[in-house]
Amino acid sequence: MKRRYSAFAIAREALRHHSGWTRTWKSPAPKSRYDVVIVGAGGHGLATAFWLGRNHGITNVAVIEKGWLGGGNTGRNTTIIRSNYLQDPSAALYEKSRSLYETLSQDLNYNVMYSPRGVLMLAQTEHEVRGYRRTAEANALQGVETEFVGPRRVKELCPIMNIDGPRYPVLGGLWQPRAGTARHDAVAWGFARACSDMGMDIIEQCEVTGVTREGGRVTAVSTTRGEIGCGKLGIVVAGHSGRLAEMAGFRLPIESVPLQALVSEPIKPCMDIVVMANTVHGYMSQSDKGEMVIGGGTDGYNGYNQRGSFLHIEETVRALVETFPMISRLRMLRQWGGIVDMTGDRSPILSKTPVENCFINCGWGTGGFKATPGSGWAFAELMARGESPLAAPFGLERFREGRFIDESVAAGVAH
Amino acid sequence: MLMLRCPNCGVTADETELAPGGEAHIARAATGSDDAAFEAYMFGRENPKGVHFERWRHAMGCGKWFHAARCTVTMQVFGTYPAQTLSPPDDLLEKIDAARPGWRWRDLGAGHRHTHDHHDEER
Ligand SMILES: [Zn+2]
Numbered sequence: 001m002k003r004r005y006s007a008f009a010i011a012r013e014a015l016r017h018h019s020g021w022t023r024t025w026k027s028p029a030p031k032s033r034y035d036v037v038i039v040g041a042g043g044h045g046l047a048t049a050f051w052l053g054r055n056h057g058i059t060n061v062a063v064i065e066k067g068w069l070g071g072g073n074t075g076r077n078t079t080i081i082r083s084n085y086l087q088d089p090s091a092a093l094y095e096k097s098r099s100l101y102e103t104l105s106q107d108l109n110y111n112v113m114y115s116p117r118g119v120l121m122l123a124q125t126e127h128e129v130r131g132y133r134r135t136a137e138a139n140a141l142q143g144v145e146t147e148f149v150g151p152r153r154v155k156e157l158c159p160i161m162n163i164d165g166p167r168y169p170v171l172g173g174l175w176q177p178r179a180g181t182a183r184h185d186a187v188a189w190g191f192a193r194a195c196s197d198m199g200m201d202i203i204e205q206c207e208v209t210g211v212t213r214e215g216g217r218v219t220a221v222s223t224t225r226g227e228i229g230c231g232k233l234g235i236v237v238a239g240h241s242g243r244l245a246e247m248a249g250f251r252l253p254i255e256s257v258p259l260q261a262l263v264s265e266p267i268k269p270c271m272d273i274v275v276m277a278n279t280v281h282g283y284m285s286q287s288d289k290g291e292m293v294i295g296g297g298t299d300g301y302n303g304y305n306q307r308g309s310f311l312h313i314e315e316t317v318r319a320l321v322e323t324f325p326m327i328s329r330l331r332m333l334r335q336w337g338g339i340v341d342m343t344g345d346r347s348p349i350l351s352k353t354p355v356e357n358c359f360i361n362c363g364w365g366t367g368g369f370k371a372t373p374g375s376g377w378a379f380a381e382l383m384a385r386g387e388s389p390l391a392a393p394f395g396l397e398r399f400r401e402g403r404f405i406d407e408s409v410a411a412g413v414a415h
Numbered sequence: 416m417l418m419l420r421c422p423n424c425g426v427t428a429d430e431t432e433l434a435p436g437g438e439a440h441i442a443r444a445a446t447g448s449d450d451a452a453f454e455a456y457m458f459g460r461e462n463p464k465g466v467h468f469e470r471w472r473h474a475m476g477c478g479k480w481f482h483a484a485r486c487t488v489t490m491q492v493f494g495t496y497p498a499q500t501l502s503p504p505d506d507l508l509e510k511i512d513a514a515r516p517g518w519r520w521r522d523l524g525a526g527h528r529h530t531h532d533h534h535d536e537e538r
Binding site: 300 | 431
């Protein structure tokens with residue numbers, strides 16, 4: 001049993017040269033069988049395991065990961081949290097997630113640095129103005145606090161912005177005051193610590209190489225660390241979902257593309273909100289270290305290279321420089337890509353599969369981080385009980401039934 | 416930057432000159448198809464980690480469509496070929512065999528060579 005993190009614990013450890021801290025999560029060898037095996041120790045997989053234990057009392061769980069914990073899209077996103085979606089099922093799911101973030105640090109006893117600094121989505125064309133006004137009305141009905149604000153308020157919220165840009169003037173924005181950011185690594189680490197504390201096994205460097213089925217059910221997964229039996233299997237592997245689904249014997253309506261981000265050198269605080277500009281495919285916030293964190297667009301074609309096409313960086317930066325002239329002299333320190341799994345309607349899949357005891361959580365595309373706790377909450381309920389009100393609209397069958405949750409129009413590109 | 420040779424005009428074009436058109440050789444579900452067939456046509460995709468066949472358009476050049484074979488991991492381009500065909504040409508498939516032994520894409524690759532699509536084209 002590990003010690004609680006607290007101010008008192010820091011003081012106590014300071015008096016004994018920090019010799020009493022233990023590993024944040026244990027690193028066991030896999031057992032031969034678990035009630036539930038989750039593939040993928042990113043935020044969503046770990047959150048699923050956490051709520052399986054916390055809400056449903058299922059703790060004989062392994063979370064297996066081919067690389068290191070949180071090393072995929074969990075550690076590659078731009079950490080934005082918001083729930084200003086148009087469609088009711090999305091708003092319900094993302095708002096659940098956002099509200100879980102409000103108390104996540106307390107629930108996990110781990111500081112995830114949730115910062116509800118507010119997210120502003122710029123309207124830079126007349127179409128966007130109309131679209132965001134509609135979203136604000138929809139959000140009012142859904143119980144999500146958002147507001148359409150005019151250019152003057154935009155300038156007050158973000159003084160470094162040039163709202164008179166000749167090419168992309170700012171005509172207003174959709175403002176969600178309780179949206180914001182959190183520390184992405186901490187979310188994964190916090191969930192991992194809590195899972196480990198409940199007796200779950202988190203097994204890194206353990207790649208799934210095959211899925212064993214008997215009579216339409218999964219019985220085990222073959223991994224690089226041996227065969228692991230399972231009562232239920234949850235696949236939560238984002239960009240590699242199609243590969244896992246193929247091993248389990250079904251197909252997914254998913255295509256994988258690289259999505260890029262970059263950060264600048266650290267500078268003094270100059271921007272205390274998150275700004276997203278979907279017309280120009282760019283979004284920006286300032287990290288606590290002072291770096292400007294910039295997200296770009298996805299490649300237009302399939303890829304698994306975790307790098308992305310350089311022309312998107314050029315497009316994003318060119319447009320952002322017009323809106324934020326002061327960033328033109330910043331040096332960019334790092335650029336990277338993550339492989340995002342895109343569905344036809346740009347909404348996620350939280351679903352049963354044609355394989356009876358195999359469940360899939362994927363398709364979060366360009367916007368999964370914000371959904372981490374809510375996704376885990378709903379997926380754990382689906383895996384434990386066979387149904388979940390939050391997950392129900394996001395089933396795989398919607399593609400056959402033509403019952404889409406169309407956020408590709410509602411959310412634009414940055415998602 | 417990704418560069419592809421347009422087989423229509425012969426220009427080797429930068430990615431900025433091209434428009435990606437998604438997976439190649441998808442046959443439209445015909446009238447009267449059931450929901451499953453239409454779902455497969457609309458949303459079922461290969462999404463391979465490796466060899467992929469795609470449609471591209473030389474949008475800022477001659478404006479015409481063509482096909483390309485490319486690796487989605489290394490970005491290596493194996494070749495391009497005209498749009499007016501139902502499956503990749505044999506010489507391209509042989510080139511991919513040499514570069515990526517054991518590759519597979521739908522019923523192409525590793526031991527599955529002569530598909531009925533070729534014969535359709537010859538008729
Ligand atoms: Zn051409």
